[in-house]
Amino acid sequence: MGRNIESIDENMICDEFQEKVSEVLIRHKSILDIITKLDEYNARINRAVMKSVTSCGCISINASKQKYNTDTLEELSRSLKNHVDGELCEVCREKIEEEMGAYAFYLASLCNTLDISLWDVLIKEFDNLKTLGIYNLK
Template sequence: MDNSNICDNFQSKVSNVLIRHKSILDIITKLEESNSKVNRAVVKSATSCGCISINASRQDYSKDSLIEIKDSLKSHIEGELCENCKEKIEEEIGKHMFYIASLCNNFNLSLEEIVLKEIDTIKTLGIYNLL
């Protein structure tokens, strides 16, 4: 497979296999459901498996520059995903991407163009994209 347009290839594959949930109503509700499953897989990694822990605390925004703020912010994740949890989260993100591609297909949008535009926005705004 040509990786230079992997988003287009993925979007095309999704278009070829999507039959059951073709309606925009099905797609947006499945997208929301898949988002919940991604979140659930992350939470289960902490609460059921325990390979990670989530220790949330107040973020410190009192630094002098945006770079210092960026460098001081925490993910609140401690530990690393075990292979089982990593596999489950990747699976759920993959399903979520499937419905993102389906949404793009229904509106005749290019996932690749959307990603490239977002990359340009990030490049243009740089660290100010954090705001």
């Protein structure tokens, strides 16, 4: 896979994160709690993004139908919009990052419970992206 020193360090950070998560997870040890916590934090991420629009106003969503009538996938990739105007302010960014961090905690917990390496998950996904590139069509 051609891993270099930097990726080995990243692997260790991922492993240490999983280990630390395992040490501190006490109250929500059951897979039932972990899965429902993942759902909860998914909703909290979405809520924090929407509050950036509706309460703070640092970003707005300006959505319309996407145009899929391009000749090539490259043109399509360039022409599709994310529908977000503006940039997150520091407060909103911090809130969203906090919710994403909690989500990552429970994702790592699920990995621990099922004996899955979070690093392996990331690397497999990254390899798919590298192999398929624009043709992964996500």
